[in-house]
Amino acid sequence: MNTPVYQAKAELFKTLGHPARIRVLELLAERDRAVSELVGQVGVEPAHLSQQLAVLRRANLVAARKEGATVIYSLASSRLAELLTVSRDILTEIIIGQSALLHDLRATA
Template structure:
């Protein structure tokens, strides 16, 4: 019997649950990148980047293309970029709501003498 859809979704979001993987996907949302181009943008050691790229490959979120000694990565689908855009929109709304709540708290705080 296959896993329920909610369980598969949870595993999918676990795959996205690492800052380096998110940053890589954001960069690949713009265009294809060689690993050497990703390194300075992501700010981790080559071994750490390689490990995170392997996770993304295993999850079928990125595709590779070899050109000589260089490996180039691109998103497997445009929907990944769309998911990142939706996440940004959701987070923006949450942060706006938190800022409004903080402003309300500050406005109602007792004044110190």
């Protein structure tokens, strides 16, 4: 039996539901990176980063290639970078709306 699209979308968003994974994807949206670079910029222990990269690989969101002894990661789809940009835009709109509501609340207090 086929998985309904809404369920597949929920699984995608569940995979994205970890701050370290989002940070990895943001960094990879800029350019491909070695694991050693990611460790310093994601701010988690190497073992934890390895686990998060494995989750992203299993979901086919990132690709890994070896260059000598170095593993280089990249986004599996450039559309992920678009998704991150859209999510930032949505958050901005939400915050602006909350800011306007706060302004109105203060004005009527």
